[in-house]
Amino acid sequence: MRTKAVLVSAVLAAFLAADAHAQPMQISPPIARPPASIPKPAQKPKAQPKVPKVQAKTETKAAGTVTPLEPKAAQKKSIEPRKAAPAAKAAPPRATSAPSAFAPSTAPIAPFTAPEKPALDAPVTTKTTALQPQSPVVEQGDVAFGAYQRGYYLAAFKEATRRAGEGDPVAMTLLGDLYSNGYGVAKDEKKAIAWFSLAADRGDKQAIFALAMARFAGRGGAQDLAEAAALLEKAAKMGHVAAAYNLALLYLEGQQVRQDVARAAELLRVAADAGSPEAQYALATLYKEGNGVPKDPAAAAKLLGTAARAGNIAAEVEYAIALFNGTGTAKDENTAAAMFRKAAHKGNAIAQNRLARILATGRGLPADAAAATKWHTIAKAGGVSDLWLEDWMQKIKDAERAAGENAARLWLAHAKPAG
16 A cells, blocks of 8 residues: 555655665665654553642742742642633543643644753853744743743743733743653653643644644553544644644544544645645655655755754655655755765765765765775664665775775774664
8 A cells, every 4th residue: 555655654755765786886776654753651640639738938948949839829820720621621630741732833743752851040151952933922022931941940940920910821831841840840740741731722823733732642641542632633634743743644544533644744735835745755755655645855955954954864865865856856866875874974874875875886986995894884773674785895905905894893993873
């Protein structure tokens, strides 16, 4: 079935691409699939206790860490989550963890493991989450989110708490994110989901998306895939790009919804037009194979090029293949070789294999037997075999083969583990 071919892993397909009888001048594209971003099911959590009432003081732990708790302002204004939600709304939140609610809607979201939280309200030097506020927040100069981005988590917490007490759903979502990651406050998954629920009830699309991903992963209670899909649908209709992307994956694979590749393509187009490199790459695979959309190599190549320029490595490799073969775009072996080299140095095994073939044949780059041997050896260590290159290596000079193998050993010894 052609739809299933789109969903096969790119790495597994690389084995098929390296056929023993393939000609060295031909660089065949691997069968690609959109990168999945729906969280895997988590272990069923234990029942969670009720959300404790907020306090207007800080709590000093034995180790000396100051843990700020919610001010009374939120309590006075009845911001604490209700014990029971109305029938028309989702069930009361229970929590174990939640993804970043403010994650950029131009990229798919996977479960996020936060770095260690700072004990005091000081800017951190380590990289924080790539969070972006909604557009209206940027236009208004969001003080709380500005503090969040600079790593002043306590300041962000205090400002967000004040605004949440006034009923601001964006501030509620930010509080959920701070609690879910333990930024400036003690990590409290239950409070995180509770704040997300309050914000979602008030129509905040970021919070709705965060709840959807929590339901997929089983955070805050039993896993509920049906509710998660419904929440994704709701957020996608409100213009949340990551929700549209993830919902498209459900339609592609037929999870919780009837499989509908055409509908998946529509959602991917929305996310791709909004600038999501992952959606651009996924939609390109559909155009390449003619699944859910008419087969269009030119449209596929254009999307691959856009995603590649945005830094999507899988798109970089596939676009380089299209350039090398002239599929859907003007043939350009030199540019293709440069892109393969770039992706190879990033650790992509398919790019390493294709670069080895280019160096073996002198297409796009000057022939270099030692360098070809090096990259073939590295690609093979990464799981991409190539019987043609194995046979070719037996025909080159022993000194060139030895030099390449030695270079590969040095590269592998200093290469960072993938992931």
